[in-house]
Amino acid sequence: xPSRSRNTKPAEDKGQAKTGRDRLxxxxxxxxxxxxxxRPGAGxxxxxxxxxxRWAANDRAPVPVWLRLRDLIPLLPxxxxxxxxxxxLLQAAMSDAQPPxxxxxxxxxxxxxALLVLDALDETLExxxxxxxxxxxxxxxxxxxxxxxxxxxxxxxxxxxxxxxPVYELQAPRHLDNTLDQLLSLxxxxxxxxxxxxxxxxxxxxxxxxxxxxxxxxxxPLLATLMVxxxxxxxxxxxxxxxxxxxxxxxxxxxxLWETGRASMTSNTAFEVTADILVDCFDDIARLVAxxxxxxxxxxxxxxxxxxxxxxxxxxxxxxxxxxxILEYWDATAGVFLSxxxxxxxxxxxxxxxxxxxxxxxxxxxAALTTWMSEVIVQRPASARLAAxxxxxxxxxxxxxxxxxxxxxxxLVRAAMKDGAVFDEAALHAYRQAQLDRMETTPDHSPPVxxxxxxxxxxxxxxxxxxxxxxxxxxxxxAQTDQLIAAAAAISPRLKAATLxxxxxxxxxxxxxxxxxxxxxxxxxxxxxLAEDEAEHDPGRIHGADDxxxxxxxxxxxxRPETASTVADICSDITLDTLEWxxxxxxxTGHAALLKAIGHFATPDALSWIKQSAKTLPxxxxxxxxxxxxxxxxxxxxTWHLDEAAAFVNALAVxxxxxxxxPTAARQQPELTxxxxxxxLEANGCDGPLVSAQLRSLRQENPQRPDWGLLYLPSTRTxxxxxxxxxxxxxxxxxxxxxxxxxxVALAQPSPDTNGHxxxxxxxxxxxxxARTRMQTARFLARHWxxxxxxxxxxxxxxxxxxxxxxxxxxxxxxxQLQPLLADPDLxxxxxxxxxxxxxxxxxxxxxxxxxxxxxxxxxxxxxxxTMPANAGNCGGNHPRPTPRFPQ
Numbered sequence: 001x002p003s004r005s006r007n008t009k010p011a012e013d014k015g016q017a018k019t020g021r022d023r024l025x026x027x028x029x030x031x032x033x034x035x036x037x038x039r040p041g042a043g044x045x046x047x048x049x050x051x052x053x054r055w056a057a058n059d060r061a062p063v064p065v066w067l068r069l070r071d072l073i074p075l076l077p078x079x080x081x082x083x084x085x086x087x088x089l090l091q092a093a094m095s096d097a098q099p100p101x102x103x104x105x106x107x108x109x110x111x112x113x114a115l116l117v118l119d120a121l122d123e124t125l126e127x128x129x130x131x132x133x134x135x136x137x138x139x140x141x142x143x144x145x146x147x148x149x150x151x152x153x154x155x156x157x158x159x160x161x162x163x164x165x166p167v168y169e170l171q172a173p174r175h176l177d178n179t180l181d182q183l184l185s186l187x188x189x190x191x192x193x194x195x196x197x198x199x200x201x202x203x204x205x206x207x208x209x210x211x212x213x214x215x216x217x218x219x220x221p222l223l224a225t226l227m228v229x230x231x232x233x234x235x236x237x238x239x240x241x242x243x244x245x246x247x248x249x250x251x252x253x254x255x256x257l258w259e260t261g262r263a264s265m266t267s268n269t270a271f272e273v274t275a276d277i278l279v280d281c282f283d284d285i286a287r288l289v290a291x292x293x294x295x296x297x298x299x300x301x302x303x304x305x306x307x308x309x310x311x312x313x314x315x316x317x318x319x320x321x322x323x324x325x326i327l328e329y330w331d332a333t334a335g336v337f338l339s340x341x342x343x344x345x346x347x348x349x350x351x352x353x354x355x356x357x358x359x360x361x362x363x364x365x366x367a368a369l370t371t372w373m374s375e376v377i378v379q380r381p382a383s384a385r386l387a388a389x390x391x392x393x394x395x396x397x398x399x400x401x402x403x404x405x406x407x408x409x410x411x412l413v414r415a416a417m418k419d420g421a422v423f424d425e426a427a428l429h430a431y432r433q434a435q436l437d438r439m440e441t442t443p444d445h446s447p448p449v450x451x452x453x454x455x456x457x458x459x460x461x462x463x464x465x466x467x468x469x470x471x472x473x474x475x476x477x478x479a480q481t482d483q484l485i486a487a488a489a490a491i492s493p494r495l496k497a498a499t500l501x502x503x504x505x506x507x508x509x510x511x512x513x514x515x516x517x518x519x520x521x522x523x524x525x526x527x528x529x530l531a532e533d534e535a536e537h538d539p540g541r542i543h544g545a546d547d548x549x550x551x552x553x554x555x556x557x558x559x560r561p562e563t564a565s566t567v568a569d570i571c572s573d574i575t576l577d578t579l580e581w582x583x584x585x586x587x588x589t590g591h592a593a594l595l596k597a598i599g600h601f602a603t604p605d606a607l608s609w610i611k612q613s614a615k616t617l618p619x620x621x622x623x624x625x626x627x628x629x630x631x632x633x634x635x636x637x638x639t640w641h642l643d644e645a646a647a648f649v650n651a652l653a654v655x656x657x658x659x660x661x662x663p664t665a666a667r668q669q670p671e672l673t674x675x676x677x678x679x680x681l682e683a684n685g686c687d688g689p690l691v692s693a694q695l696r697s698l699r700q701e702n703p704q705r706p707d708w709g710l711l712y713l714p715s716t717r718t719x720x721x722x723x724x725x726x727x728x729x730x731x732x733x734x735x736x737x738x739x740x741x742x743x744x745v746a747l748a749q750p751s752p753d754t755n756g757h758x759x760x761x762x763x764x765x766x767x768x769x770x771a772r773t774r775m776q777t778a779r780f781l782a783r784h785w786x787x788x789x790x791x792x793x794x795x796x797x798x799x800x801x802x803x804x805x806x807x808x809x810x811x812x813x814x815x816x817q818l819q820p821l822l823a824d825p826d827l828x829x830x831x832x833x834x835x836x837x838x839x840x841x842x843x844x845x846x847x848x849x850x851x852x853x854x855x856x857x858x859x860x861x862x863x864x865x866x867t868m869p870a871n872a873g874n875c876g877g878n879h880p881r882p883t884p885r886f887p888q
Contacts, residue, residue: 469498
C-alpha cells in the first residue's frame with residue numbers, strides 16, 4: 001500500500017529502543033483477508049513466513065497455516081470443476097504431520113480461528129486459474145472470520161479477482177539504505193583486526209557509486225542485500241553489473257567459501273565434487289525448479305547424476321553418490337534449493353536463483369537456445385530476460401521475438417538492456433520505432449478494477465504517458481524524437497514539456513557533453529510547468545516528475561541554484577527511489593537545505609504520521625474503555641480483529657481532525673465529552689459494553705503503550721458506519737460551542753424538537769465570541785438552518801457560512817453556486833470555502849478557479865481576529881496569510 005518512512009526511530013536510550021509500527025502485521029491483523037502483491041525480490045515469501053511466525057508466537061492470534069500454493073497442484077483434478085477441501089490444504093501444508101495435529105488444525109480452520117498464509121500464486125504458472133478456482137471455492141465454504149493472506153507478483157492481480165480479496169502492495173523497505181549501511185558495518189566488524197576506518201570508508205564509497213550506476217539492482221531488497229555482502233568482502237573486487245552478473249557472483253561466492261573451508265569438512269564429504277561441478281550442476285537443478293515451480297528430489301538427483309556422467313565423465317555409482325552431496329549442499333549448506341522433507345520436493349528460496357540457473361543451463365547449448373527462448377519467452381519471461389544478458393544468441397532471439405510480437409515483449413527487451421544485454425544497433429533502432437508505433441494502441445487510462453478490489457494500484461495511471469516518458473530516455477533519432485514529442489503534446493502541454501526536456505538531456509548524454517544553455521532553458525521550463533498548482537493531476541507530473549527531478553538535480557541545479565525552490569514544489573509526486581536518491585545526492589552537491597524543504601512535505605511519512613498520531617490520543621481512548629464496565633466475554637475473533645471498536649472510532653471521525661483536538665476535549669471537558677461519547681454509542685447503534693471491552697483488551701496487550709492506532713487501519717470486515725451526529729439539547733450544544741472544540745462541534749446535532757430559542761441565543765452571542773468560536777458557530781447555524789440570514793459584514797462569519805455551504809453544495813453537485821463565496825473580498829472566507837469543496841466536476845473547475853483568482857482586498861487572522869491587507873504575508877502575531885486552494 002503506498003508509504004516511504006522509516007519503520008523505527010533511533011533509540012533515545014541505549015536500554016530501550018523505540019520501534020515504529022509494523023505496517024504489514026497490523027494490516028493483516030485488522031484486514032483479516034487480503035491479497036498482497038509485490039515485485040520480484042521484494043520479500044513477499046519472507047514477509048509471509050514472518051507473519052506466520054509472529055501469529056504462532058501470540059496466544060491471542062489465530063493459528064497460522066503456511067503453504068506454497070504450487071503445492072496444491074498435485075491435489076487438483078485434471079479437469080474442472082476444481083475443488084479442494086480443508087484436508088487437502090493441510091496435506092499440502094504439512095504432509096508429514098501427525099493426524100491429531102491435522103485434525104486440530106482442521107477444526108480451527110472450520111471454526112474460523114486460523115490464518116491461512118498462501119504464498120506465491122504467481123508460481124502456479126499455467127495452473128493458476130485452476131488453483132484460484134479451487135481456493136475461491138474453498139474459502140466460500142469457510143467462516144468469514146477465517147483470516148487469509150495470499151501473496152503474488154503483480155502479474156496475478158487480475159486473475160485473482162475471483163478470490164474477492166482487497167489488494168495491498170508490499171512496498172520497498174523504508175530507508176533501506178540505512179539498513180544496508182548497518183549491515184555493511186556489521187560485516188566490517190566481523191573482519192576484526194583486518195578492518196580499518198579507511199577500508200570501511202572505501203566500501204561505503206563503492207556502495208554509493210553502485211547505487212548511482214546500477215539503480216535497478218538497488219530497487220530490489222534481495223539484490224541490494226546481496227550487493228552489500230559482496231562489497232563488504234576483502235579484497236576489493238569489480239562490482240557485478242546487472243542482476244544476472246550479480247546472481248552469478250553470489251552463486252560463485254557461495255561455492256568459493258565452501259571450497260575454502262573444505263579442509264575442515266567431515267569425512268563423508270564426496271571429494272569428487274569440486275567447486276566447478278557444484279556451480280555447473282546448480283543449473284540442472286534450477287532448470288527443473290524454474291520449469292514447474294518445484295521439482296521432486298529424485299528428479300533433480302537423476303538430472304544431476306546424468307550431467308555428472310555425460311559431461312564430467314563420472315562412473316554411474318560415483319555420479320549417483322556425488323549427486324546426493326550436491327543436492328545436500330544447495331539445500332542444507334547454501335540454502336538455495338530447499339526440500340520440504342528428506343528427499344522431498346525442492347523449491348527455490350527465491351525464484352531469481354531458479355531463473356538465473358535456468359538461463360545459464362540454456363546458454364550451454366547455443367544450437368538449442370533459440371528454440372528454448374521461443375518456449376520460455378512467454379511462459380517464463382524472467383528466465384528469458386536473464387539469458388539475454390548471458391548470451392548474444394539469446395539476446396538476438398529475444399529482440400527478434402519482440403519485434404515480431406510487439407506489446408509487452410518490447411518492454412522485456414528494455415529490461416534485458418538494464419541487465420546488461422547487448423543488442424545489434426539496427427535491431428535496437430527497429431525496437432525503438434516499434435515502441436513509438438505502439439503508442440497509438442496504448443490506452444490513456446487504466447481499465448477499471450473489479451468492484452471487490454478495494455485498492456486500485458493504477459489510479460491516475462496513464463499507460464501512454466508512462467510509455468512516452470520511458471521512451472524519452474532512449475537513444476532516438478531526430479524523426480523519432482519528433483514523433484515522441486508530438487504524442488506527448490496530444491496528451492498535455494506539461495507532458496510535452498517534460499518529454500522535450502528529457503529528450504534534450506538524453507541527447508547531451510549521447511554527445512558526452514554538458515547541457516547547453518538553451519537545453520538548460522528547456523529543462524527549467526519543464527520544471528516550472530510541472531510545479532504549477534494546477535499540474536497536480538497532470539500526466540506530465542504524475543509520470544514525469546521522477547525523471548525530471550533527477551535531470552534537474554544533475555544538470556540544472558548546479559548551474560542555476562535559484563531553481564531549488566521550484567524543485568521542492570514537484571517533489572510531492574516523486575517515488576521512494578527518487579527520494580532516496582535525493583537523500584544521497586543533494587547533501588553531496590551542497591544542497592542539504594533543499595532536502596530539508598523536500599522532506600517537509602514530500603517525505604512519504606504522511607500516512608504513517610496519521611497512524612502514529614493515534615499515540616497522542618490516550619485520554620480519549622482511555623475514556624472509552626471506562627464508558628461501559630459491564631463484563632463481556634469476548635470471542636477470539638472479537639479480541640483479535642477489534643472490528644466493533646474500530647467501527648465506533650470510525651464513527652467518531654477522530655482521524656479527520658487535528659491530532660490533539662479530540663484528546664483536548666477529553667482532558668479539558670471530561671464530563672461533557674463522556675456524555676457525548678455515550679450518546680454517540682447510542683446514535684451509531686454500537687454495542688457499548690463490547691466496544692469498551694475490546695479497548696480494554698487492546699490495552700492489556702501493551703499496558704505501557706497501548707496501540708490505539710491499530711483501530712484506524714481499514715478492514716472490509718468492519719461493520720460499515722457513517723459518522724452520525726448526536727441529538728443534543730440546547731444547553732449541551734451551547735456548552736460545546738463555547739468550548740470551541742471542532743471535533744465536538746462536528747458531533748453535535750440539534751434535537752428534532754429544537755425551537756427558535758437556540759437560533760436566537762446563538763445569533764445574539766455571535767459578535768462577542770472569539771474568531772474561531774464565531775466561525776464554528778456560524779458554520780453550525782448555516783449547516784442546520786441554511787435559510788437563516790447571518791451577518792454578512794463579518795468575514796469570520798462568512799468563512800463559517802462558506803464552509804457549510806461548500807460542504808452541502810459539493811454533496812449535491814451544485815459546485816457552480818459557490819462562485820460568489822470563492823470571490824469573497826476576504827481571503828479567509830475564500831480559504832475556508834475552498835477547503836470544503838470536494839469532487840469538483842471538470843466542467844465547473846475553470847469558473848471556480850477564475851473566481852478564486854479574483855484579487856482580494858484583505859484577509860482576517862483566526863488567531864488574532866485582526867484584518868490585514870491582502871498583500872501582507874503575516875499578521876502582527878506572525879501568523880501566515882491563508883492561501884485558498886481546492887483539496888486534492
